[in-house]
Amino acid sequence: MTTTIPQQPVKEDLTKPIETGRSVFDSAMTVLSIVFTLFAIVPLFSVLIYVLIQGFSSLDFDIFTELPAPTGTPGGGFGNAIQGTLIMVSFAALISVPFGVLTGIFLSEYARDSQFIQVVRFGVNVLAGVPSIVIGVFAYGVVVAAFGSFSAYAGGFALAILMLPIIVRTTEEALKLIPWELRLGSLGLGANRFNTIARVIVPAAIPGIITGVMLAVSRAAGETAPLLFTALFSQYWIESLNQPTASLAVLIFNYATTPYVDLQRKAWAASLLLLFLVLVISIAARFVFRRRF
Amino acid sequence: MSNELQAGQVDTSVGTAYKVRDMAFFYGTKKALDSINVDIPAKSVTAIIGPSGCGKSTFLKSLNRIAEAETKVRIDGQIELFGQNIYDPKVNLTRLRKNVGMVFQRPNPFPMSIFDNIAYGPRVFGFKGDLNELVESSLKKAFIWKEVQDKLRTSALGLSGGQQQRICIARSLAVNPEVLLMDEPCSALDPIATLRIEELIASLREQLTIIIVTHNMQQAGRVSQNTLFFNTDETRIGNLVEGGPTKEIFFSPKDKRTEDYITGRFG
Amino acid sequence: MQTQPPVQFQAKDLTEGGGKLQGDTLARILFQAAAFAVVGVLIWMAVVIVIAASPAITKFGLGFLVDTTWDPVQEQYGGLAFVFGTVASSLIAMVLAVPVGLGIAIFLTEDFLPEWLLTPIAFMVELLAAIPSVVYGLWGIFVMIPILRVVETWMNNTFGFIQIGGKQVFGIPYGPGLFTAGVLLAIMILPTIASISRDVLTAIPRSLRNASLALGATRWETIFRVMLPAGSSGIVGACVLGLGRALGETMAVTMVIGNTPQIDVSLFAPAYTISALLANEFAEANSPLHIGSLFFAAMLLFIVTLLVNILAELFVRRVSLGRQ
Numbered sequence: 001m002t003t004t005i006p007q008q009p010v011k012e013d014l015t016k017p018i019e020t021g022r023s024v025f026d027s028a029m030t031v032l033s034i035v036f037t038l039f040a041i042v043p044l045f046s047v048l049i050y051v052l053i054q055g056f057s058s059l060d061f062d063i064f065t066e067l068p069a070p071t072g073t074p075g076g077g078f079g080n081a082i083q084g085t086l087i088m089v090s091f092a093a094l095i096s097v098p099f100g101v102l103t104g105i106f107l108s109e110y111a112r113d114s115q116f117i118q119v120v121r122f123g124v125n126v127l128a129g130v131p132s133i134v135i136g137v138f139a140y141g142v143v144v145a146a147f148g149s150f151s152a153y154a155g156g157f158a159l160a161i162l163m164l165p166i167i168v169r170t171t172e173e174a175l176k177l178i179p180w181e182l183r184l185g186s187l188g189l190g191a192n193r194f195n196t197i198a199r200v201i202v203p204a205a206i207p208g209i210i211t212g213v214m215l216a217v218s219r220a221a222g223e224t225a226p227l228l229f230t231a232l233f234s235q236y237w238i239e240s241l242n243q244p245t246a247s248l249a250v251l252i253f254n255y256a257t258t259p260y261v262d263l264q265r266k267a268w269a270a271s272l273l274l275l276f277l278v279l280v281i282s283i284a285a286r287f288v289f290r291r292r293f
Numbered sequence: 294m295s296n297e298l299q300a301g302q303v304d305t306s307v308g309t310a311y312k313v314r315d316m317a318f319f320y321g322t323k324k325a326l327d328s329i330n331v332d333i334p335a336k337s338v339t340a341i342i343g344p345s346g347c348g349k350s351t352f353l354k355s356l357n358r359i360a361e362a363e364t365k366v367r368i369d370g371q372i373e374l375f376g377q378n379i380y381d382p383k384v385n386l387t388r389l390r391k392n393v394g395m396v397f398q399r400p401n402p403f404p405m406s407i408f409d410n411i412a413y414g415p416r417v418f419g420f421k422g423d424l425n426e427l428v429e430s431s432l433k434k435a436f437i438w439k440e441v442q443d444k445l446r447t448s449a450l451g452l453s454g455g456q457q458q459r460i461c462i463a464r465s466l467a468v469n470p471e472v473l474l475m476d477e478p479c480s481a482l483d484p485i486a487t488l489r490i491e492e493l494i495a496s497l498r499e500q501l502t503i504i505i506v507t508h509n510m511q512q513a514g515r516v517s518q519n520t521l522f523f524n525t526d527e528t529r530i531g532n533l534v535e536g537g538p539t540k541e542i543f544f545s546p547k548d549k550r551t552e553d554y555i556t557g558r559f560g
Numbered sequence: 561m562q563t564q565p566p567v568q569f570q571a572k573d574l575t576e577g578g579g580k581l582q583g584d585t586l587a588r589i590l591f592q593a594a595a596f597a598v599v600g601v602l603i604w605m606a607v608v609i610v611i612a613a614s615p616a617i618t619k620f621g622l623g624f625l626v627d628t629t630w631d632p633v634q635e636q637y638g639g640l641a642f643v644f645g646t647v648a649s650s651l652i653a654m655v656l657a658v659p660v661g662l663g664i665a666i667f668l669t670e671d672f673l674p675e676w677l678l679t680p681i682a683f684m685v686e687l688l689a690a691i692p693s694v695v696y697g698l699w700g701i702f703v704m705i706p707i708l709r710v711v712e713t714w715m716n717n718t719f720g721f722i723q724i725g726g727k728q729v730f731g732i733p734y735g736p737g738l739f740t741a742g743v744l745l746a747i748m749i750l751p752t753i754a755s756i757s758r759d760v761l762t763a764i765p766r767s768l769r770n771a772s773l774a775l776g777a778t779r780w781e782t783i784f785r786v787m788l789p790a791g792s793s794g795i796v797g798a799c800v801l802g803l804g805r806a807l808g809e810t811m812a813v814t815m816v817i818g819n820t821p822q823i824d825v826s827l828f829a830p831a832y833t834i835s836a837l838l839a840n841e842f843a844e845a846n847s848p849l850h851i852g853s854l855f856f857a858a859m860l861l862f863i864v865t866l867l868v869n870i871l872a873e874l875f876v877r878r879v880s881l882g883r884q
Contacts, residue, residue: 012392013377040754041681099594103591103594105591136842219690249694252698256694275692417777
């Protein structure tokens, strides 16, 4: 270039800051959102730390093997509550897993756009939103009213309904993680849809389905409201499924609201057990599904 | 300076908008562009062509610093806009981007009314004048006023792709930028809509500096006065092979690689 | 068709046309039946609860909703105090949790944090949802109430002059009460609001944000003027889901609300919710009218949460349809 043309400067100085109001607003909102996030994390750590400290200091071997001591006397444990939770959750899983897994398969593998599928998916989502206390009321109306007494059956029935939507959703999600090519490969070999599902898709999705069931189990184990007036509580070991049954969750509720320090300590210990179960399974599920339920 | 236009030197007799010196661009630690030296003329259309992955979009996104809004990037060297270093830490990004508008590959109107789309920028900057008038004039500049004047309050998402893209151009024009960056603005459009955008570019040429990335060489030939050819070598790092007046690049390229690309002998 | 079990049938012969069809059809019917049962549970639930509530419905009718008396001795039941407690505690929770939850969702999506920090923080927020309600209640009694008592005392001293009908809105703190329950509920519904809003914001195309930034808008101008309006439907859905959770939440509320069926001006006064009523009285109710009234209350809760969840579902569905 022989001729130097004077550069036309940009009309505006690029380093001139924007209006104070705009930049203050921006910084203020950033600070606010950081504070909000801390707000959420502080309670989480507070709950974890308290349960860990209080729970561990109250934990001993007797807790797993002994029955509750008579009110006011120190010592004793809540072996029967652990037993009750295990039995009721197992019973619930026994009912819930077949229905839940089959429904999950149906949602994932059959005509995804049909009207019926829409209804089912809608129903599952709505069921997931029904308060657990209402599920307890329902179980009371069905099982307790029929048997004429509080029972492990009633508690298990309530927990089964509670687990159902979780199992359906996790099963559907686990199946969706299976690559589409696998289905095409099987169908391409002449297998029909059922064969493809039963021999290829479901076996491949088993780890995911089991994780989903575990997730449902851990949520059910922590549920209190549906057990309060279905399984009630008991001071003794279980002799029959047709009588009131203790559970860890109801134990925490009962003991937390007593004035006895010894019982409060048992509540913390039971919380530690529940929290441990729930957190381990939730973290495992997170790694399997890479999303939450 | 010599009389002849060197590689990377384009005809800046109308004035220089961008002056890029020894520019290198990194995504994280991965180098995407290396040793870019070029002057981009003001008040004219400069096309950037080259095979995919040659860094032409990356280069464009470094000119209004939108690249750093997407991921972590680093830029070495210097980019000046009308004599101001845009990577000076003191530069206010908001002000820079107001002066350097951008039109994206796929039309991206906001999910709001046509009017609100155009008024978005002015409102953000606290525009004091007659907003109706500004919206109308912006839409007119973008050749879309006639089509939308009766439905300014309806959603911009109801328009066709070509109309949406012109809305996006009008939206940029409403804040009165000095430069308009266009990142393959017609790649998602049909031929007729493309033609409209090209006419629009031609009419805007007098008013502002336009830099357009395109994979369509005919388009570069039709709309631009100057062309930059980007390429990658085996290291996958993009670089500027050659730049100059569009006619020269198309009819007498100095570099063999440019010639191969222009004539379609490119791999 | 019924004589041969379908699995065996297919295992023998994959290529036989008729056999394949029958097995496949049977399987499909099985899957459909299971799916139908899952939906059927909802209907069954509604029928059982309405029938059990019918003695109370016929006796009290809609008057149940406007009566504040709950007296098992006189067999006089009205649900207004519980409806008030349920709605008020949930509203307090929403007022606290919606801005905080949205703030978190924005903080976790809008490039504030590097990836290595983002994932664990997002996961921690989601873990809040996994902690059992009764553990929150326990923590609420022994950790949160003592802290809140300090806050409430300060608010009582500072804002005590705000009165309605001669009564303080920020009255004398008791510890357990409406506000305490609201705060605990807010913590519990925070992950619902934050996580779903985060999903919604993540699903908004990046190009919209870039378009706004390229026009010279600042980050928060972009968030408020483009991102939040674009995601509004899904965010409303997230908030409504959170509301549904708050309305039905039982254990934590029962443990910290004070369980007193009254309607008081003071935010710090003890109150009672429908869910807490059910938790406390169901096991001990004897008379048919008492049980019927509890079922009536449960029915109200069921209907409200059902409507809220259907509403949320519609909002969230609109987002996922828009995405396709």
